[in-house]
Amino acid sequence: MTPLTLALPTCANLPGWEVDDAPLHAALRARGARVERPVWDAPSVDWAAFDAVLIRTTWDYQEKLPAFLRWAERVSEVSRLLNPLAVTRWNTRKTYLRDLEADGARIAPTVWLAAGTDAAVLAPRALQGLLAERGWDRAFLKPVVGATARETLRFGADAEGIAAASAHLARLLPREGMMLQPYLTRVETEGEFSAIVIDGRVTHCVQKVPVAGDYRVQDDFGASDGPAVLSDEERRFAAGVMDLARARFPDLLYARVDFLRDAAGRPCLNELELVEPSLFFRHAPAAAEALADALISRASR
Secondary structure, eight states: OOEEEEEOOOOOOOTTTTOOTTHHHHHHHHTOOOOOOBBBBBBBBGGGOSSEEEEOOOOTTGGGGGHHHHHHHHHHHSSSSSSSSHHHHTTTTTTTHHHHHHHHHOOOEEEOOOTOOOOGGSSSSHHHHHHHTTOOSEEEEEESSTTTTTTOOOEEESSSHHHHHHHHHHTTTTTTTEEEOOOOTTTHOOOOOEEEETTTEEEEEEEEESSOOOOOEEEEEEEOOEEEEHHHHHHHHHHHHHHHHHHOOOTTEEEEEEEOOOTOOOOEEEEEOSSSSOOOOGHHHHHHHHHHHHHHHHTTT
């Protein structure tokens, strides 16, 4: 039988410290697959040469989303793209959270600000009124398309914080959509939890804790991460989110359910990562084996 040839696309500027996928590479090769890691936007790559293309470390896509989506469409025409094209189109804009909330998922209360919104609507006086109406003494801004805490801002309802937030929106809203949420302060002490799901099953969970006083849970900013055990409530929460996602996309190969806790201690969906998340295999090598098996099964169909 001819060995499967698999592509795990990456980006041209992948950090040298990225080693999370090494157990996956080893597991695939141990199963006889040929594994290549082409740069997703390199013009010379023949994507038709691969039995399947598993999106992995394409971590610059948010800076060139239209090109990334055109690339995913081209790949899906000549190979098996995982997760599929429809998932990629849906999940690369955080508006998917609005869809999941409508389906019944709990997310932080969110004011959605479309690109092109008149920034005058969110001038300091209007923005301060918006927070007062909702009882938010601290708030958070993040872009609809973003990763690694790009263009995020936490701010208080005081004059200095409101002025900073208004300026932030005035700079960004002309060209991109933004989300306004209450700032969930527990992120500073307990961080964010990530439940990793492979082929419909939670394989492991990771807790990502920022440095003291910060909210950014990525290791780019010095955050730490380690294995965590899901409580029964957290496991039910993650399973519920996945039920909603699989109702839309039954054949999801992998997912990462990121959640924070609100002031009442309830898990709130922060992200459902279905395109290129780190899956923290360094904390759970057996999960890499599970993904290798599931990928080979799909690629062999």
